[in-house]
Amino acid sequence: MADVLFCTDDFAARHSSRLQSIAPEVELVRLVGDDPVSDADLERITLAFFSHDSWPERAPNFFGVALRAANLRWLHTMSAGVDSPIFATFTDRGVRLTTSSGSSAEPIARTAMMYLLALSRDLPGMIRAQDRAEWNWHRWSEIGGRSIAVVGWGPIGREVARLASAFGMEPTIVRRRAHGGEPFPVRPLGELASIARDHDAMVVALPLTPDTEGIITSEVFDAIGPDGYFVNVGRGELVDQVALTAALVDGRLGGAGIDVTTPEPLPADDALWSAPNLIITPHNSGSTAETGQRADEAFLANLERWVAGADLRNEVAP
Structure with missing residues (x-):
């Protein structure tokens, strides 16, 4: 069964051609605005990318979906820090966690x-x-x-x-x-x-x-x-x-x-x-457009490794 990536509509629009080139077999479930994700799509999701454009306004919606995705196997986050309890929730249930450490x-x-x-x-x-x-x-x-x-x-x-x-x-x-x-x-x-x-x-x-x-x-x-x-x-x-x-x-x-x-x-x-x-300053010292671009690139490079069955970079130990 092909992997299904959960990501924002903004990320998908920015990188549609790259995603098709890197992982043509991977299907997408998009977070469109604040719209709900159907139960059928929740069942299909195996991968998720918490991108820079999700923070801060769309973070609750993104993680609300990811937490309900019972078949999620890998979550990549744009953040370097993973001290929030939300990330432990995923690793505790066996989801692999990687970061875009260094992008900011x-x-x-x-x-x-x-x-x-x-x-x-x-x-x-x-x-x-x-x-x-x-x-x-x-x-x-x-x-x-x-x-x-x-x-x-x-x-x-x-x-x-x-x-x-x-x-x-x-x-x-x-x-x-x-x-x-x-x-x-x-x-x-x-x-x-x-x-x-x-x-x-x-x-x-x-x-x-x-x-x-x-x-x-x-x-x-x-x-x-x-x-x-x-x-x-x-x-x-x-x-x-x-x-x-x-x-x-x-x-x-x-x-x-x-x-x-x-x-x-x-x-x-x-x-x-x-x-x-x-x-x-209000916890925004790394909040630049360029940070978001570097975080995206880190995920796309890891997605290429995932498809190839290679080791992922910046993986957080469970």
Whole structure:
């Protein structure tokens, strides 16, 4: 029996010729707007691709269908992170799970550098002065020559370190252990507070696991200090958010740029919104058209491997 791929109508329209070339025997069941999928089509679905155009508005509809597809064998997601419980639901029932890991690394790393540049130039303060029509001259700081701890050595961490080095910063890789051949010095994740004390900035690009949840504590913020910067492009749950707010309000942390919070969306009355020297973006640092294109390409390459019976790339262990 031929495989049947569940995907969005947008993805199918973008890649109809590629799909026909790569997998001519694979049939499609399309998610058309928010229309329901028939029971007959639910039975037929064996493959599914959660594409970039599904997020965030169509995600509930997509996963609602995928969860009801009893014969689903393989799910590919455009996201690198699979810490959401929804993915465990699939792997627990034996569905193979692969990701487009790396597709968003470039824009996310550039966002991290944007935070560092903006904080070193007090961009939040300048924007407030502009809103008040105040000519508020002040001297900037430079990031060149400053040390940066890059916590996490996946595609995002590697791109952050590369860009930081290009800006004249001195990166240190923070991971569980050195593997050999790393392009910058390596220090172990278990020494996080000590590492923070030795560096001018810290960028966190870790996955969320039981071991990493809450790993960024008040001790880490105190170690970074009033002249240092903290950036989180991983997950909000990695950070003690109350401690982050207090460190900024008390002046114990020089500044922070965060793309992720707990919860999301961050409630309007959360004290973090009004903390000084803070830049918040709404978990969209990787949300570019090019990210979506790279995620599509990663899936199409894996689909070609699936049809050929070859090993899939970026498969998540059950």
